[in-house]
Amino acid sequence: MDFLKRTKLLIFALLVFIGSNAFAQNFEPTLEAFSESYKQEAEGKYTQAAETIKKIYGENSYEINLRLGWLKYNAGMYKESAGYYRKAVKLMPFSIEAKLGLVLPIYAMGNLTEVINTYYDILKIDQMNYTANYRLGAIYYGRENYTKAYAFFEKIINMYPFDYDAMNMFGWTNYRLGKLREAKVLFQKALLYNPVDESAKLGLEEIK
Numbered sequence: 560m561d562f563l564k565r566t567k568l569l570i571f572a573l574l575v576f577i578g579s580n581a582f583a584q585n586f587e588p589t590l591e592a593f594s595e596s597y598k599q600e601a602e603g604k605y606t607q608a609a610e611t612i613k614k615i616y617g618e619n620s621y622e623i624n625l626r627l628g629w630l631k632y633n634a635g636m637y638k639e640s641a642g643y644y645r646k647a648v649k650l651m652p653f654s655i656e657a658k659l660g661l662v663l664p665i666y667a668m669g670n671l672t673e674v675i676n677t678y679y680d681i682l683k684i685d686q687m688n689y690t691a692n693y694r695l696g697a698i699y700y701g702r703e704n705y706t707k708a709y710a711f712f713e714k715i716i717n718m719y720p721f722d723y724d725a726m727n728m729f730g731w732t733n734y735r736l737g738k739l740r741e742a743k744v745l746f747q748k749a750l751l752y753n754p755v756d757e758s759a760k761l762g763l764e765e766i767k
Contacts, residue, residue, distance in 0.1 A: 589615050589623075596626065605634035621650045621657075628660050637664035655681055659690060671698070687718060696728060705735040723752045730762050739766050 592615045599608035609630040617623055624647040631640035644661035651657060658681050665673045675698060681691040696711030712729040719725055730745030743766050749759035 585615070585617070589620075593626065596630070600630065600633070605630050606636075609634060618646070619650065621647050621654070624650065625657055625660060628657075628664070632660075632663050632667070637667045640664035641668070653684055655685060655688065662694075674698075687714065689715060689718070693724065693728075696732070700728065700732060700735075703735075705732050708732050709736060721748070721752060723749055723756075726752065727756070727758050727762075730759065734762060734765065742766060 592611050596608040596611045599605075599611060609627055612623060612626050612630065615623070616627075624643045628640050628642075628644035628647060631637075631643060634640075641661060641664040644657055644664065647657040648654060648661060658677050662674050662677050665677070675695065678691040678695050681688050682695075685691075692711045692714050696708045696715070699705075699708040699711070709729075709732050712725060712732050715722065715725040716729050726745050726749040730742045730749060733739075733742035733745060742762060746759040746762040746766075749756055750763075753759070
């Protein structure tokens with residue numbers, strides 16, 4: 560087993576070395592294409608920006624696939640976007656940014672099951688990831704599975720005790736679970752962060 564692990568690591572290191580050499584050789588045209596695509600993106604020309612990147616497309620380039628995933632998503636081409644993001648994930652299996660990117664088009668296509676699975680994949684790599692925990696909490700809250708939502712929001716609150724979104728959602732989750740005292744404290748803290756917040760005010764009104 561150890562031999563297989565060492566072999567896989569050696570192969571991976573070799574691929575990285577080969578990829579680095581190829582990257583160095585093609586850096587100037589790649590930099591030019593990326594620079595131009597940023598200008599086009601700033602003008603809202605997402606399809607044109609994607610075509611600019613495709614001119615220097617390399618299937619084994621993580622950065623290019625990631626960039627195309629983003630541009631295709633903004634162009635509303637969700638299936639193509641997901642395809643590029645999946646290639647990026649395959650190239651860098653531990654990349655959280657690629658997985659968070661993948662969530663965008665698959666959510667837009669209504670594939671909530673894959674969205675949930677992708678967030679869980681992120682938590683396998685980084686169990687304290689804010690975005691994955693928050694969004695899973697929000698999904699389960701929306702499904703009225705408040706017990707599951709509670710676990711995710713509680714984790715965030717422990718990491719970010721004065722985060723508005725976490726305080727507000729954890730407040731509502733506690734409210735739905737009948738933990739009114741805890742909910743009241745959380746809504747009050749949310750108001751400390753944003754004194755005119757309507758959601759927290761509504762929560763406090765509901766508790767009275």
